[in-house]
Amino acid sequence: MSARVTRLRAEHRREATGLGTATPRLSWWVDSASESSLLWTEFEKSTLDGLVHTVRVGGSEQVLVDWPFAPLASREIVDVRARVGLHDGTVGDWSDSLRLETGLLRREDWTVPLVVPSTSAPRTGPRPAWMLRAEFEVEVAPMRARLYMTAQGIYRSEINGARVGDDELAPGWTSYDHRLRAQAYDVTALLQTGANAIGIELADGWFRGNIGFDGGVWDLYGPHIGVVAQLELAGSDGVHRLVDLSDSWRVSAGPTTAAGLYEGEEYDARRLDPDWSRAGGDDSSWARPELRGLATVTARIEHAVAEPVRQVEELLPVSIEYRRNGRIRLDFGQNVSGRLSVRAEAEAGHTLRLHHAEALEDDELAVRPLRRATSVDSYVFGGTGEESWQPRFTIHGFRYAELEGWPEGTVAPGAVRAVVVHTDMERTGWFTVDDPMLQKLHDNTVWSMRDNFVDLPTDCPQRDERMGWTGDIQVFAPAASYLYRSAGVLDTWLRDVGDEQHADGAVPNFVPWVPCGFPEASSAVWGDAAAIVPWTMWEQLGDRGILAQQFASMQGWVDHLAARADDDGAIRTGFALGDWLDPIAPPEDPGAARTDRYLVTTAYLVRSARIVADVAGMLGDVTTQARYAGLADRTLGAFRQEWILSSGRMVGESPTSLALALDFDLFENAAQRSDAGARLAELVAEGDFRIPTGFVGTPIICGALADTGHVESAYALLQQTECPSWLYPITMGATTIWERWDSMLPDGRVNPGDMTSFNHYALGAVVDFMHRTVAGLAPIEPGYRRIRIAPRPGGTVRAASTRFDSPYGPIDVSWRLDGERFELTARVPFGVTAEVELPGRADRLIVGAGAHELHSDIRTLELRKTT
Numbered sequence: 001m002s003a004r005v006t007r008l009r010a011e012h013r014r015e016a017t018g019l020g021t022a023t024p025r026l027s028w029w030v031d032s033a034s035e036s037s038l039l040w041t042e043f044e045k046s047t048l049d050g051l052v053h054t055v056r057v058g059g060s061e062q063v064l065v066d067w068p069f070a071p072l073a074s075r076e077i078v079d080v081r082a083r084v085g086l087h088d089g090t091v092g093d094w095s096d097s098l099r100l101e102t103g104l105l106r107r108e109d110w111t112v113p114l115v116v117p118s119t120s121a122p123r124t125g126p127r128p129a130w131m132l133r134a135e136f137e138v139e140v141a142p143m144r145a146r147l148y149m150t151a152q153g154i155y156r157s158e159i160n161g162a163r164v165g166d167d168e169l170a171p172g173w174t175s176y177d178h179r180l181r182a183q184a185y186d187v188t189a190l191l192q193t194g195a196n197a198i199g200i201e202l203a204d205g206w207f208r209g210n211i212g213f214d215g216g217v218w219d220l221y222g223p224h225i226g227v228v229a230q231l232e233l234a235g236s237d238g239v240h241r242l243v244d245l246s247d248s249w250r251v252s253a254g255p256t257t258a259a260g261l262y263e264g265e266e267y268d269a270r271r272l273d274p275d276w277s278r279a280g281g282d283d284s285s286w287a288r289p290e291l292r293g294l295a296t297v298t299a300r301i302e303h304a305v306a307e308p309v310r311q312v313e314e315l316l317p318v319s320i321e322y323r324r325n326g327r328i329r330l331d332f333g334q335n336v337s338g339r340l341s342v343r344a345e346a347e348a349g350h351t352l353r354l355h356h357a358e359a360l361e362d363d364e365l366a367v368r369p370l371r372r373a374t375s376v377d378s379y380v381f382g383g384t385g386e387e388s389w390q391p392r393f394t395i396h397g398f399r400y401a402e403l404e405g406w407p408e409g410t411v412a413p414g415a416v417r418a419v420v421v422h423t424d425m426e427r428t429g430w431f432t433v434d435d436p437m438l439q440k441l442h443d444n445t446v447w448s449m450r451d452n453f454v455d456l457p458t459d460c461p462q463r464d465e466r467m468g469w470t471g472d473i474q475v476f477a478p479a480a481s482y483l484y485r486s487a488g489v490l491d492t493w494l495r496d497v498g499d500e501q502h503a504d505g506a507v508p509n510f511v512p513w514v515p516c517g518f519p520e521a522s523s524a525v526w527g528d529a530a531a532i533v534p535w536t537m538w539e540q541l542g543d544r545g546i547l548a549q550q551f552a553s554m555q556g557w558v559d560h561l562a563a564r565a566d567d568d569g570a571i572r573t574g575f576a577l578g579d580w581l582d583p584i585a586p587p588e589d590p591g592a593a594r595t596d597r598y599l600v601t602t603a604y605l606v607r608s609a610r611i612v613a614d615v616a617g618m619l620g621d622v623t624t625q626a627r628y629a630g631l632a633d634r635t636l637g638a639f640r641q642e643w644i645l646s647s648g649r650m651v652g653e654s655p656t657s658l659a660l661a662l663d664f665d666l667f668e669n670a671a672q673r674s675d676a677g678a679r680l681a682e683l684v685a686e687g688d689f690r691i692p693t694g695f696v697g698t699p700i701i702c703g704a705l706a707d708t709g710h711v712e713s714a715y716a717l718l719q720q721t722e723c724p725s726w727l728y729p730i731t732m733g734a735t736t737i738w739e740r741w742d743s744m745l746p747d748g749r750v751n752p753g754d755m756t757s758f759n760h761y762a763l764g765a766v767v768d769f770m771h772r773t774v775a776g777l778a779p780i781e782p783g784y785r786r787i788r789i790a791p792r793p794g795g796t797v798r799a800a801s802t803r804f805d806s807p808y809g810p811i812d813v814s815w816r817l818d819g820e821r822f823e824l825t826a827r828v829p830f831g832v833t834a835e836v837e838l839p840g841r842a843d844r845l846i847v848g849a850g851a852h853e854l855h856s857d858i859r860t861l862e863l864r865k866t867t
């Protein structure tokens with residue numbers, strides 16, 4: 001079979017419409033049975049007018065390769081395909097074509113005004129959504145029609161009664177003072193010759209709604225909301241024509257009478273004009289909105305780099321309970337981010353209320369953990385027969401829902417569904433294991449990631465928070481990059497990190513920043529996301545461009561942290577969250593950890609300074625590289641002087657301090673490292689293999705144990721079911737990862753702490769250990785160009801497997817123990833080399849692309865259960 005390029009992609013997106021760059025990088029897989037390597041890649045670009053341009057690029061790279069043609073212009077459409085040549089003389093077949101279309105790349109391309117429906121609205125509660133409409137004529141059916149949109153607020157649009165696009169909560173949450181994301185929609189099929197109409201619903205969303213905890217903030221980005229809608233038509237002559245809507249816009253209050261992201265949505269179907277987005281609709285009573293020049297919008301307008309938020313799945317209830325109080329309780333069997341879709345019939349004016357919660361307590365919905373996020377939607381029926389509805393401008397985190405005022409005797413099959421809503425990322429990583437509890441732990445982590453990647457990586461989807469906490473994604477980034485193609489979400493969020501960064505390099509503890517009472521001072525571990533997340537994207541995905549894009553931000557953070565150090569290089573003062581949520585911390589003080597928070601802070605300065613030095617070297621800046629390498633060495637010396645005794649023992653020794661020093665390579669020699677690993681295993685055993693770590697130590701403790709020869713201790717910790725442990729929540733029925741080890745107490749009560757969520761992904765970061773060590777797949781070179789396959793059996797696990805759709809292609813690893821025989825199968829894609837280490841064998845095997853079956857005798861392998 002000849003070599004063939006498959007899965008040709010631009011940047012990190014499946015969809016290549018509305019690209020925000022003139023030079024999109026290209027990636028592809030090669031399907032080939034040949035063992036030869038890549039010699040060159042040839043690209044063919046075709047334009048709509050038939051021009052063809054071909055370029056051949058030498059070399060073996062196939063991940064995020066620089067655009068080989070002249071930069072694209074705004075609105076340009078081209079088809080690109082590729083083929084490869086191998087060193088053995090093989091020339092592959094052409095790939096399928098990938099259509100690329102740029103959006104509006106320059107600010108001057110945006111020429112229409114910001115349409116502002118109202119500048120005065122009360123702050124006492126959620127405000128209504130506004131309805132905007134405009135009519136226009138189309139004399140001749142266009143060859144192409146594009147609608148370019150962005151908003152200060154969140155919007156949904158229709159043309160001639162049909163919905164435009166399928167994204168939710170658009171344009172998404174960014175640091176609105178700095179940039180607005182834009183969308184590009186192909187609306188050709190929605191237009192008709194003659195009279196047409198566009199309708200837009202616009203709500204406060206993050207821009208003007210109440211966001212944040214401790215009371216939150218109203219009108220954070222401004223007292224108004226507004227939308228930009230630029231409709232362009234392209235005729236057969238190739239000329240783009242702007243449809244002038246300025247004098248046609250009208251505005252009215254609509255059926256959405258209140259909408260808040262935390263509070264929920266109120267909808268009165270009696271107020272809906274079904275023809276509001278159709279030509280000929282009656283808008284005689286509608287007012288004229290305010291039109292503001294785009295010069296009043298000082299933020300950058302950038303086309304989205306990630307896939308949009310969408311409705312990605314629907315769940316039916318697994319149980320329905322008719323309560324004595326008249327409510328109907330639904331259990332969907334899974335904690336999700338999303339909302340309910342209902343279908344029922346009632347007389348006009350009847351009100352249905354939808355209540356949401358993650359858990360039950362004392363046989364009632366546990367709403368206390370929601371704090372101020374009341375999470376109640378209401379629907380007033382229009383009396384038009386069977387009616388269907390789901391909220392548009394809110395989102396909830398829930399497993400349970402209660403229907404108050406259900407108008408029918410019973411809930412018919414399919415009448416109520418949970419609609420799962422999150423960024424429509426492509427799944428890339430899978431894991432299976434013969435231990436059902438560990439499998440559930442992995443499955444729960446996947447769900448928590450899904451539920452918290454709603455436009456940006458958040459902490460939780462349910463309470464009055466849902467912030468882009470930097471520490472959460474810093475520890476979870478390796479898992480996130482494995483489980484889903486999440487680079488677009490991380491890229492766009494990192495741009496906000498850079499925008500929100502202070503002049504002195506300080507990084508807010510959550511981004512976008514909301515001044516709602518939390519200390520504004522930066523904390524290590526959290527702020528280190530500025531350096532570590534881009535580096536993780538380089539390691540996992542081979543994204544060199546993200547390093548260049550974020551380098552100033554990375555450097556600024558390290559400078560900020562270094563400025564806090566004493567003369568000897570150690571950090572001993574300043575705000576530090578430390579090993580947050582250590583199990584010994586009381587509910588009211590989650591930062592009361594057993595590990596010195598300044599040990600953690602200084603260790604992270606070493607880590608991030610090393611990263612910045614390495615990136616500077618990659619970017620060719622040897623002077624800067626030497627500066628940060630020197631900073632890392634000086635800080636390391638101070639760390640050793642302050643926290644490592646001459647014997648190798650640590651001052652204030654704790655499982656987190658040992659794991660951190662091991663994972664960050666902070667010990668002076670192999671002997672100290674070995675002793676630290678043994679001491680860590682002792683401490684874990686002394687704690688009966690219950691979790692002894694918080695936010696900092698939990699993601700790395702199993703790896704630190706395994707890497708120092710204590711695999712069985714790692715498995716004993718991983719497979720523990722008593723609280724605190726990863727598996728304890730599963731014994732309590734968890735379907736996602738909890739914020740606290742004991743978010744629910746053994747007696748079924750919810751933890752009394754104010755900060756108690758049942759859906760945080762951070763503590764699920766241990767799945768990275770499951771991928772790397774249990775299944776045995778890890779990168780040696782960035783992007784998995786060179787990989788290590790080294791499963792380490794232990795505990796009661798006798799079989800595991802993983803698949804990762806790497807930047808070079810699918811990698812499969814599967815192993816099982818059959819008596820004293822260890823059997824491994826692996827599939828390696830073209831362009832990747834694997835180093836295979838089998839238990840019971842001292843040698844290391846080097847294999848290339850293809851399918852491999854290997855085995856070893858494990859009689860020499862110690863598999864004793866740790867007691």
